[in-house]
Amino acid sequence: MNIIEEHRSTLRAGDTTFSIEVTAVPGGGRDALADRLVIRVGAAGSEGEPVADSQIEVAAGAAATLGSVLSETLRHHAALPDPGGRRGRDRPAGQGKPWTPELERRWIAGESVADIARELARSPGGIRARLPRVGCDPERRGEYLPDPPSMRAVPEGSGDAA
Numbered sequence: 001m002n003i004i005e006e007h008r009s010t011l012r013a014g015d016t017t018f019s020i021e022v023t024a025v026p027g028g029g030r031d032a033l034a035d036r037l038v039i040r041v042g043a044a045g046s047e048g049e050p051v052a053d054s055q056i057e058v059a060a061g062a063a064a065t066l067g068s069v070l071s072e073t074l075r076h077h078a079a080l081p082d083p084g085g086r087r088g089r090d091r092p093a094g095q096g097k098p099w100t101p102e103l104e105r106r107w108i109a110g111e112s113v114a115d116i117a118r119e120l121a122r123s124p125g126g127i128r129a130r131l132p133r134v135g136c137d138p139e140r141r142g143e144y145l146p147d148p149p150s151m152r153a154v155p156e157g158s159g160d161a162a
Contacts, residue, residue: 015046024060035060094121103127104134110142 005024010017023038037060043052058066106116117124131138137145 016043016051018043018052037063039066092117092121092123092126095123095126099130099134101134103130104136107131107134107136108142108144112141113138 004026007022009020012018019040019042021040023040025036025038027035036057038055038057040055041052042050042054045051102120103116106119111119113124113127116122117127120127122130128138132145135144137143
């Protein structure tokens with residue numbers, strides 16, 4: 001009598017549901033294969049549409065090695081940067097593009113960070129970070145940063161006479 005063992009696991013990650021089924025199939029007869037494992041991996045998207053479906057068959061004695069190889073490979077793959085960027089969310093269309101004098105003009109005209117970000121297709125954080133670089137005070141809308149003491153003009157007659 002042949003006894004077939006099965007193990008099933010299901011995991012939900014985001015909108016995708018992954019399933020792994022491992023079936024141990026005993027060998028038999030003189031021409032049959034030795035004991036083997038049939039491993040089926042499937043995944044379904046949020047609407048139940050298939051995202052992945054694959055099957056592999058290996059000798060049962062190779063299970064530990066296969067597990068190590070898959071684990072190491074997936075760990076390295078997970079450490080790779082996301083091809084679409086380092087974040088999962090969408091980036092502003094203007095991110096990474098050169099800045100124009102438009103930022104300074106809009107800030108001095110009194111526009112808000114949110115309005116400027118929307119118009120220039122940038123993130124609000126990117127706008128706030130760039131304002132001091134163009135001489136604008138990010139804390140006071142419509143104003144330039146004050147000149148540091150080392151950059152201020154010294155009135156004539158009040159200089160240091162040695």
